[in-house]
Amino acid sequence: MAEEEISQISAGEFEAVSQLLSSSESLQLAFIIMILGIIGIVFGYRKFSSWVGSQKFYYKRPHFSRFVRRAVLPFFAIALITAINVHTQTGVLFGEISSIEDETISAHEQFAKILNTFNILVIGYTISHLVPIILTKREKSILEKEDFDAWFELRGFSDDSEDLFHKLYKWVPPNNAPEDIDEKEFQELLNTEKGRQYLEQFRTSKGNPIGGYEKLVDNPFEEWKKSERAKYEKYYQNCITGNNQSGRKLKPGTKPDEIFPIDVWREEKREHGYESLIPSSRPPGYAKKKREGLPKSAKQILPLGIFLATILAVVAWWGVDLIVLATATGGFSIGLGLALQETMQNYFAYIMIRKDKIFVEGDRVQLETGYNGYVHKITPRVTYIRDALNESIAVIPTRQLVNAQIVNYTKENKLVPAVVKVGVSYLNNPRQVASILVKVGKRGMREIVDTRGRHLVKQKRCPYLDKNKPSCGCDKELHVDATQPVVRFNEFNDSSLDFSMWLYVRDYGAQFKTKTDLRMIMYEEFKKYDIRIPWPIRTVYQGDEKKEFEEISELDPDRDKVIDEFGMGDIGRGEGDE
Known part of the structure; x- marks a missing residue:
């Protein structure tokens, strides 16, 4: 039955495309030029992308660089297709083309629709890859603000130069002595620089600091960002000049990566308590290798979803009946769903674990079997739990963890x-x-x-x-x-x-x-x-x-x-x- 329904699916206007291309040699030539031009743009893009990856601005402005790399290929492809489309609109190309059998749609309109289809697909592809870059940039900006908050809580990082914190903030003592300090002692401490430093670091018996801080500059966050960029500039220079742990000059753009871009540099510092990062202290490709096998986030799946939606929209625009297509493939989908039943159970269990944050990577958990270890990786199929002594890894179907009794030693309260x-x-x-x-x-x-x-x-x-x-x-x-x-x-x-x-x-x-x-x-x-x-x-x-x-x-x-x-x-x- 499914085969009969598939045979009845209307191909819409796609049936006229082959007739159109065979109607004129000049049209075929234009189509070939467009395809060859796109292939040439792809090869040129690879060279351009490799060049961008070896430049300093790629490491200092990674999100902007990735945006440019993704946008260049579609820009030239759209420019090429649009140029051919304009050429056809002038009538130069269609001077020799006769009308196809269906007089309701001229060859001029049909070929323009083909070119517009290519443009829509290219635009859809571009948007599908640019949106995740924008979302990632927003996420990194939020993390950068959290780093600033951590810097404020710690009253500066260990690798700050010239007591940056007190250049941006001034400690203001309380008007009255805290209950843990005698009034006379409090006044004596206020009269000396060492005493004020002691009071600034003082915590009450309840663990609360005393006094407050007032800004010495209009925007401390921007000044802090400049300081962090200066630290990265020093890190980058030490890498390319050989002033590093290995004593050799590291080359930008090499594969595997030898130099961290600034966003990865920030992430490494965040994971290691904001201590200074030593150039060449990690083997080449360390950051990429560490992230291999991690489950894909929604931002990584988003491009596929956007591009598939673009394809479906184009198919519908060309007159294909999507309802009949969906009905015809329904039986096949049911059979596929039964075959992939356990896979789908694992996938939905993965979504529930992520949504409810039952546990995350890095949590210390104990399973019903008594196995105790750290959650190493959660995937839509299996979950890896690493023994604390690194002697073994438990591989468990993700669906089993939803109904299992799990002791989480990390969630909410880490004490x-x-x-x-x-x-x-x-x-x-x-x-x-x-x-x-x-x-x-x-x-x-x-x-x-x-x-x-x-x-x-x-x-x-x-x-x-x-x-x-x-x-x-x-x-x-x-x-x-x-x-x-x-x-x-x-x-x-x-x-x-x-x-x-x-x-x-x-x-x-x-x-x-x-x-x-x-x-x-x-x-x-x-x-x-x-x-x-x-x-x-x-x-x-x-x-x-x-x-x-x-x-x-x-x-x-x-x-x-x-x-x-x-x-x-x-x-x-x-x-x-x-």
């Missing part, structure tokens, strides 16, 4: 407790032990950092602020009441008093290094104060318990000082205690 359990001797005073564990936790909050010097433990006030340094960000995004460290006396075990102590770290992976470092600090403090960890075995005790107790009691004054200085957290406090 994760790093818990360390320890048992101590029955001869030690549990109050003293609790206080020493509080001291261990407070040391950990200050001392445990990553390779870039950022604190792994989330806290209300970054310890760097006490040293009059910018916060590393450990005091940001702490929206819950998390008093730290937390110490608990868990139970009376067979051979030990069991305690646990935990701190809240910034993400799931940070807990492992934090627990390791806490154990190191704990060992030092226990050794210093003679807090004994019993052997995890059962023995018949034959020692002199009184003598051992006297040995432990020798350091009671030192341990009591720790209680006075650090307290015991919330252990031993009643509901009415403060």
Whole structure:
């Protein structure tokens, strides 16, 4: 039945095209010239595109350059087709052409319609590729504004020159002393430059800064952008002059890319905490390789949709009955849909995951099977979850993840407790032990950092602020009441008093290094104060318990000082205690 319907589809005016082309040798020649001209423009475009990719402005203005590259080919193609169309309109070409059999449509009109069809297809192709570039530019502009906000929060980036932040903004102290500082001390601090710097970095017990900022220039955002472009100019010059890590001159336009365009340069800086990017620190093609296999966004699919809509519009313009065509192909579509049922389920599951943001690339998740890792890549067919130790990758059909129970350690709240359990001797005073564990936790909050010097433990006030340094960000995004460290006396075990102590770290992976470092600090403090960890075995005790107790009691004054200085957290406090 479908075959009969297809045979009944009206080809519209397409039937007259072959008759038109065979009606005149000059018309055939014009058509051949147009095709050859388009082919020539395509080859010329490739040369032009390669030249643009090797120029400096391509790296400094990548979106504009891509726009120009996409627009040049259609511009010349439209110019060629329009020139031939104008030539036909003058009647020079059609002087020798006789009318075709259908007298209602002249050869002149028919050939002009063919040329207009080419123009419409070229325009549709151009729009389909220019719209994503415009949308990408808008998205990058939004990200650039977010980078500026991050720069403001950090009071400048580490690679800024000459304290750019304080050239654009001036700190204005509050009129009254904050509740955490005495009025007299506050006034004394205001009278010295060092004191004002301290107050500018100060955070209250609730984690809030004091004072405010007023602009020293009309548009700080534009001044900041100029500074960032100057940094990129320096990066680019270091690349092409050989003043880089490899010591060789990097060539623009090479494949794979050796130099980051400014938009990729910004993205790399954003991913690495806005630190300065070292030229040649990454292998050629690093940025492209890193993004290989990532799922296509709507902007990448948009060109195909626009161009298909253009083709359908042209087909309808030529008189083809789209309803009959759709009906005839309906049976085929149903059969294809049944064959691709699982593929479509995966695709719609992919859309749901993206729309509802159940999880995204980079989230730490645990599956029903117990597999725990990072979401590496989500595609319309399968989802890749990488083990945290990089020992394996789980490949799961995307549709299965919609109905599965998934634990997401990253979504909404990234706080994760790093818990360390320890048992101590029955001869030690549990109050003293609790206080020493509080001291261990407070040391950990200050001392445990990553390779870039950022604190792994989330806290209300970054310890760097006490040293009059910018916060590393450990005091940001702490929206819950998390008093730290937390110490608990868990139970009376067979051979030990069991305690646990935990701190809240910034993400799931940070807990492992934090627990390791806490154990190191704990060992030092226990050794210093003679807090004994019993052997995890059962023995018949034959020692002199009184003598051992006297040995432990020798350091009671030192341990009591720790209680006075650090307290015991919330252990031993009643509901009415403060």
